[in-house]
Amino acid sequence: AQSVTQLDSQVPVFEEAPVELRCNYSSSVSVYLFWYVQYPNQGLQLLLKYLSGSTLVKGINGFEAEFNKSQTSFHLRKPSVHISDTAEYFCAVTPNRDDKIIFGKGTRLHILP
Amino acid sequence: NAGVTQTPKFRILKIGQSMTLQCTQDMNHNYMYWYRQDPGMGLKLIYYSVGAGITDKGEVPNGYNVSRSTTEDFPLRLELAAPSQTSVYFCASSSLDRAYNQPQHFGDGTRLSIL
DSSP: OOEEEESOSEEEEETTSOEEEOEEEEOSSOEEEEEEEEOTTSOEEEEEEEOSSOSEEEOGGGOEEEEETTTTEEEEEESSOOGGGOEEEEEEEEETTOOOOEEOOOEEEEEEO | OOOEEEEOSEEEEOTTOOEEEEEEESSOOSEEEEEEEOTTSOEEEEEEEEETTEEEEOSOOTTEEEOOSSSSBOOEEESSOOGGGOEEEEEEEEOSTTGGGSOOEEOOOEEEEEO
16 A cells, blocks of 8 residues: 655744745555645645656646655755745655545645745 | 536534535546545545445444445445534545545535534
């Protein structure tokens, strides 16, 4: 069975500083990986996804993530955060031949002025 | 293009009452899903549907029922509301082709409190 672990429930970071949100997964088969963002009182929006090919994936709003198969990780990074990045971020995995996405518990990003 | 629309946005129920959470999508997506989101717990899949007339249980189906009579609509029914069902409910959809390859489109959620 697949599972997703987001190692930090909350991450505080100063505005304009870099941030990394960690995500590890476990699976016996190849997977597709996703990061979603949830702004307050809204549904989830897709930030980026890894399907195949280049292990460095660029998404919207200046975010990027790197797929590391040997470490089974898919960490999300941004070189300089803004107040508007305050949100909850979810890592998710879908097995190649399945249609259900499995979500991590989320990481709440707090931007400090 | 409205995407995924959920109604109502907020609701307070008394224990034992019943209600239906509505979800409709206008993207002609075959796959539809219901999730619940509890603080610090991420999203848990309640039920999903791969097409009209076909539904299946997810991770936490107890206390809920669904139906899928049309491609557009996927209502979620609570028959006997319990405090443990206080949560935020999200409906989502994705297309048939390579469903694993498509991001799910989410509604804005229904915030339900059972008192």
